[in-house]
Amino acid sequence: MSQPVTPLTQPLDATVRPPGSKSITNRALLCAALAPGPSTLTGALFADDTRAMMGALSALGAEVAVSDGVVQVTGGALSAGTVDARQSGTTSRFILPAAALIAGRTVVDGTPQLRARPFGPVLDALRQAGAVVESSGFLPAAVTGPAAGGEVTVSGHISSQFLSGLLMAGPLMRDGLRVTLTSPLVSVPYVEMTKAVMAAFGVTVSDLSVEPGSYVPATYAIEPDASAASYFLGAAAVAGGRVTIDGLGTGSLQGDVAFADVLARMGASVIHAAGSITVESSGSLRGIDVDMADISDTAQTLAAVAVFADSPTRVRGIGFIRGKETDRVGAVVTELRRAGIDATEDDDGFTIRPGTPRPTRFAMYEDHRMAMSMALLGLRVPGIEIADPGCVAKTYPEYFADLAALGG
Missing domain, CATH: 3.65.10.10 (Enolpyruvate transferase domain)
Incomplete structure (x- = not known):
């Protein structure tokens, strides 16, 4: 079974609250x-x-x-x-x-x-x-x-x-x-x-x-997942328009909120508020050279966005993600190449050169982040399918339903 992704026909205007971190x-x-x-x-x-x-x-x-x-x-x-x-x-x-x-x-x-x-x-x-x-x-x-x-x-x-x-x-x-x-x-x-x-x-x-001691019981509120939010912020950059993430703001505990600032370097407009992050883009993006060692779970998201930039994007500092659910450096490069995109592996990351992806059924390597990131390509070009879409259940079971809802 595979999951087709339907291209968007108009710029985005959406507010999303991802599931908990x-x-x-x-x-x-x-x-x-x-x-x-x-x-x-x-x-x-x-x-x-x-x-x-x-x-x-x-x-x-x-x-x-x-x-x-x-x-x-x-x-x-x-x-x-x-x-x-x-x-x-x-x-x-x-x-x-x-x-x-x-x-x-x-x-x-x-x-x-x-x-x-x-x-x-x-x-x-x-x-x-x-x-x-x-x-x-x-x-x-x-x-x-x-x-x-x-x-x-x-x-x-x-x-x-x-x-x-x-x-x-x-x-x-x-x-x-x-x-x-x-x-x-x-x-x-x-x-x-x-x-x-x-x-x-x-x-x-x-x-x-930590000194010897003990924990105390607590009532604790968990904020939305910033890594999951990166896909929707990336969607705004890829497809154009505006996406607001509700529940993630300037006081977030999660470093991955900084992914929005990476998109700002590519030309998107970003607004950080106390309880939200908004990314707005015309869909016109520039390539960047960026160290993502501190926000490595969003590196695959950036790889998908970088396909549509006007110049190459070099991602550094993420060699260690080869030891994640799969070799995330090798998997990204392999799959983008299958789609006709010029991508290369580097010692500590990858380089993506922009292009137009051809229709491709992407392999997922049992990696939820491969599925969620590669799906972004289908918001802009037809013929993109995600093999093994069920792998997103690892962290975001409703991802494809929420992605489809972006279109209205």
């Missing part, structure tokens, strides 16, 4: 499960990745209940168990440090795709903290605690999720946790997000250190 939802779920007592989460994302986290926490003894879109988590001391993280990198990389808090052996596993992703840095850090770890550096991994904590090192250039997971578990370790990075940190805004969510549940991170 996946990244914030999974952080809030874990902090709530580590807090003794009931917490309430509103605005949460309900998709494969967040249901994987809910299932993982339930498997470890937390109570997770959903009613009318509100998530109630009753947390406290977790117990050892077996966790299926499905395809969710955030779930697996956050649960492994949490498992190190438990006096028992916990096994974490996932799909074959997740098993191919690297886990060595976080597992090595857990060994340094005193946990017993059985793994070759990939899933499945068994972790036996409790870990005492103290001083640990972890690399920062592969994924910021390793650091975020360690920090969230740190306050419940006997000696707290002090983390030293052995390489430059990528996706820095995601670690700042982690600190903000932890603070909402009563834990303060000082630099990369």
Whole structure:
């Protein structure tokens, strides 16, 4: 089955509120499960990745209940168990440090795709903290605690999720946790997000250190997903017109709101307000040279937009996304080339030279972000289809319905 995309016949004039942030939802779920007592989460994302986290926490003894879109988590001391993280990198990389808090052996596993992703840095850090770890550096991994904590090192250039997971578990370790990075940190805004969510549940991170302590239950509102918003902001740039994202404003925790500023460099008009972001474009765009290391989840969105610019676009600083759900650098270049676009891989990113895509049924590589970004090409040119559209259920099950609604 494939999903055809219908080109728009007039400039956009739309307001969109994407579903809740996946990244914030999974952080809030874990902090709530580590807090003794009931917490309430509103605005949460309900998709494969967040249901994987809910299932993982339930498997470890937390109570997770959903009613009318509100998530109630009753947390406290977790117990050892077996966790299926499905395809969710955030779930697996956050649960492994949490498992190190438990006096028992916990096994974490996932799909074959997740098993191919690297886990060595976080597992090595857990060994340094005193946990017993059985793994070759990939899933499945068994972790036996409790870990005492103290001083640990972890690399920062592969994924910021390793650091975020360690920090969230740190306050419940006997000696707290002090983390030293052995390489430059990528996706820095995601670690700042982690600190903000932890603070909402009563834990303060000082630099990369957390003192022994405890979380407190909280009522927490989750903002819309900024990575998901990038597709609709990109739609305004590609098709022309105006799109406003409701619920994401100047106080957002998510670094990916900066994608709007990348579009501004390409010639779009951007308005940041307290509760919204608006992008307006004539559809006339210029190519840019941009480092997207801090907003790498929007790099594929920019690749689709760059096809319609008037000069090449060079994206830098994203070599690490080769280790995501798929090799996102190689996949973008391969698929755009199949559509007749001149695209090349670089060591740390890609270069897109503008052109007119020919009718293409794009392969998705089981990557939700490939599907959502490549679909933008179909808003401007006919004959674009997305193979395996169901892969968007990982983070945005209603994406294609919401994309179609842009046209009226």
